[in-house]
Amino acid sequence: MAKAKAGNIRLAIAPIGWTNDDLPELGGKIPFEQCVSEMALAGFTGTEVGNKYPKDVKVLNRALSLRGLTVCNAWFSSFLTVKPYREVEEAFIKHRDFLHAAGAGVIGASEQGRSVQGLDKPVFDARPVFSDSEWDRLCGGLNRLGKKAAAKGMRLTYHHHMGTGVQTADEIDRLMENTDPESLGLLYDTGHLVFSGEDYMAVLNKWLARIGHVHLKDVRTAVYRKAVREKWPFLKAVKEGVFTVPGDGGIDFGPVFAALKKAGRPLWWVVEAEQDPAKADPLEYAVKARRYIREKAGL
Numbered sequence: 001m002a003k004a005k006a007g008n009i010r011l012a013i014a015p016i017g018w019t020n021d022d023l024p025e026l027g028g029k030i031p032f033e034q035c036v037s038e039m040a041l042a043g044f045t046g047t048e049v050g051n052k053y054p055k056d057v058k059v060l061n062r063a064l065s066l067r068g069l070t071v072c073n074a075w076f077s078s079f080l081t082v083k084p085y086r087e088v089e090e091a092f093i094k095h096r097d098f099l100h101a102a103g104a105g106v107i108g109a110s111e112q113g114r115s116v117q118g119l120d121k122p123v124f125d126a127r128p129v130f131s132d133s134e135w136d137r138l139c140g141g142l143n144r145l146g147k148k149a150a151a152k153g154m155r156l157t158y159h160h161h162m163g164t165g166v167q168t169a170d171e172i173d174r175l176m177e178n179t180d181p182e183s184l185g186l187l188y189d190t191g192h193l194v195f196s197g198e199d200y201m202a203v204l205n206k207w208l209a210r211i212g213h214v215h216l217k218d219v220r221t222a223v224y225r226k227a228v229r230e231k232w233p234f235l236k237a238v239k240e241g242v243f244t245v246p247g248d249g250g251i252d253f254g255p256v257f258a259a260l261k262k263a264g265r266p267l268w269w270v271v272e273a274e275q276d277p278a279k280a281d282p283l284e285y286a287v288k289a290r291r292y293i294r295e296k297a298g299l
Contacts, residue, residue, distance in 0.1 A: 008265060009299055012046025012072045013039050013289070014215075014272035017245075018282045021051045021075075022118050023235055027277040033063070035282070040067035042286035046268055049074035049102075057101040071102040072268040073157075073187075073213055080141035081113030081134040081165065092145050100152045106213045106268065107149050108187045110159040110166075111138055117163030122231040128165040138165075139178040146183025157187040157212040162195050163234045169198040176207055185212025190251055191243050191273070194219045195227075200251070204259050214260060215272040216289075218249030238274050245273045245285045247292030257297035269293070 018035040019027035032052040039047055047069050054060040064070060076095050080088055092109075099107060114128035130138065146156040158175060160166050166175050176186060188211045193200040204211070220241055227237040246253050260267065271289045275282075293299055 008263075008267065009261065010046055010072070010266070010268050011044050011290070011293060011299065012048065012268050012270040013042070013044045013286055014048040014270055015039075015050030015053070016048075016272060016274040017280070017285060018277055019050055019052055020238070020274055023239065024051065026239070027282070030277060030282070036064060036067055036069055038283040038286060040069055042283060043290040044069070044271070044286070046070055046072040046270070048072060048270060048272070049099075057098060060102060071099065071104045072270065073104055073106040073108045074099055075159070076107055076109045077112040078109045078141070078145070079113050080111060080138045081130060083113075085137075085141050085144065088141060089145065089148065093148060096149055096152055096154065100154060105154055107154055107156050108159045108213055109142065109145065109156060110161045111164060113138075113165065115161075115164045117161060117234045119163075120233050123163045123234040123237065124228070125231060127163050127167060130165040134165070135174065135178065139175065142175075143180045143183045146180065150183065155185055155212045156183065157185040159187040159215075160189060160192055162192050167192070167196050169193070169196075169203050172203060172207070176210055181210060184210075186210045187213045187215065189215040189217065189272070190253070190256060191215070191217030191219055194251060195224060195237075195242065197228075201255055201259070204256060208259060208263060211260070211263065211267070214267055214269045216246045216253070216256075216269055216293075217271070217273040218244045218246050218251050218253075220244055220248075221250035224250075239276055241275060241279065243273045243275060244280070245271055245289035245292070247296070248285070248288060253292075253296055257293075261297065269299075
């Protein structure tokens with residue numbers, strides 16, 4: 001596989017460090033304009049979409065273009081295991097068309113059927129385990145949604161996530177092995193793999209050819225161990241600071257960056273580290289992440 005040029009990799013940051021969609025009280029008073037201005041000031045050129053972003057795509061694009069930013073992706077909650085496919089497809093097409101108008105090339109989906117990621121339940125013990133029929137509905141539905149994305153020249157990627165039915169390396173394997181590579185890529189997230197207790201490099205190396213989008217988040221080891229030991233809900237772990245930006249936790253990103261740079265195709269690397277902005281100043285941590293990526297990856 002040819003070695004990727006630096007120009008194939010673009011750097012973005014998610015707004016979740018400024019204001020959290022699942023915990024709106026975190027950063028609730030931080031306005032959209034401050035968020036995207038600080039992203040640009042820290043040296044990033046891309047952003048994902050948060051709940052404070054303008055819903056009018058023309059207003060959004062103007063605000064971002066003034067700051068040299070572009071939308072790279074936005075989260076889509078799929079419910080293929082619990083809702084009729086047509087209902088999910090209708091919501092997906094609206095999401096797809098908004099992102100397409102915003103200039104994004106990637107859609108990141110996560111199956112939320114029976115998810116506990118936003119509930120006050122133990123993130124490991126209470127999370128769903130899909131039946132064979134649920135797996136069939138999920139994989140078949142994602143193949144169909146992937147074709148809808150491709151019709152607009154976009155790539156559907158799957159975001160494995162704590163508290164959901166696709167969290168572990170084995171579950172990622174089953175999803176990838178039972179979906180069409182042309183229809184579905186993998187949204188690779190270092191933080192969720194480490195939190196789940198997986199070998200993040202093994203997953204990266206196994207599915208490198210399917211990775212279509214990257215979330216870079218670090219894990220504070222002491223907080224993670226306490227979360228596991230005390231059976232915390234996912235959002236409690238977030239509020240307690242389990243995640244942080246690359247270079248500030250226990251993950252060695254050197255091998256991650258080296259492997260991703262060999263992918264040989266355009267990729268967005270997105271710093272996505274949900275934290276309480278009252279405890280972790282978003283601009284300070286964005287600058288810290290950008291500096292670390294420059295030093296460690298040469299980008």
